[in-house]
Amino acid sequence: EVQLVESGGGLVQPGGSLRLSCAASGFTFSDHWMSWVRQAPGKGLEWVANINQDESEKYSVDSVKGRFTISRDNAENSLYLQMDSLRAEDTAVYFCARDRDWNSYPYLDYWGQGTLVTVSS
Amino acid sequence: DIQMTQSPSSLSASVGDRVTITCRTSQIISSYLNWYQQKPGKAPKLLIFAASALQSGVPSRFTGSGSGTEFTLTISSLQPEDFATYYCQESFSNPGSFGQGTKLQIK
Numbered sequence: 001e002v003q004l005v006e007s008g009g010g011l012v013q014p015g016g017s018l019r020l021s022c023a024a025s026g027f028t029f030s031d032h033w034m035s036w037v038r039q040a041p042g043k044g045l046e047w048v049a050n051i052n053q054d055e056s057e058k059y060s061v062d063s064v065k066g067r068f069t070i071s072r073d074n075a076e077n078s079l080y081l082q083m084d085s086l087r088a089e090d091t092a093v094y095f096c097a098r099d100r101d102w103n104s105y106p107y108l109d110y111w112g113q114g115t116l117v118t119v120s121s
Numbered sequence: 122d123i124q125m126t127q128s129p130s131s132l133s134a135s136v137g138d139r140v141t142i143t144c145r146t147s148q149i150i151s152s153y154l155n156w157y158q159q160k161p162g163k164a165p166k167l168l169i170f171a172a173s174a175l176q177s178g179v180p181s182r183f184t185g186s187g188s189g190t191e192f193t194l195t196i197s198s199l200q201p202e203d204f205a206t207y208y209c210q211e212s213f214s215n216p217g218s219f220g221q222g223t224k225l226q227i228k
Binding site: 044046061095105114 | 122163164167171174220221222
């Protein structure tokens with residue numbers, strides 16, 4: 001059974017840092033792109049960043065470029081999101097998701113339950 | 122950036138109704154369009170990928186269609202468990218964008 005379990009969320013002051021982790025199990029982690037998606041309270045979904053199997057390709061949304069870094073450890077079956085210079089607008093539940101594709105059409109087929117990040121003084 | 126316009130933003134319907142949600146994109150994206158369902162406090166669940174392919178385990182009452190810039194998600198006969206928020210998502214760009222969501226409520 002595919003499982004994705006996020007951790008590392010919490011309360012942080014504006015300008016602070018947090019590192020989110022996602023522990024993957026039930027599939028060959030090193031075979032898949034992986035993503036972070038966030039959802040601000042009462043709002044919609046925003047795809048934050050994704051990373052390919054060997055970390056040679058990484059993409060992120062403009063609002064987090066230069067502040068957030070996605071990475072992974074295939075030996076540990078783990079995905080990470082280092083978040084620096086946090087702002088109030090980064091407050092959200094952060095989901096880890098597995099990327100798949102069918103005939104080169106990408107989609108997110110498994111999601112974790114999310115971890116809440118609150119940026120406030 | 123690709124802009125996503127999902128409509129309606131909310132919808133009231135009854136069990137057994139047929140409902141359609143529309144997603145329009147600001148540029149042609151072929152069939153790079155996915156649909157997700159989200160219930161309160163839960164993670165999103167994939168329903169449809171590549172515009173019309175049904176994810177394994179998803180009931181056949183969910184149908185996706187469209188190509189180019191206009192896409193639809195149809196639920197043929199609403200069941201009580203279908204009341205949720207639905208999101209479209211383009212995967213033509215990386216990372217892709219989500220629509221703003223359609224909240225489906227019980228009438």
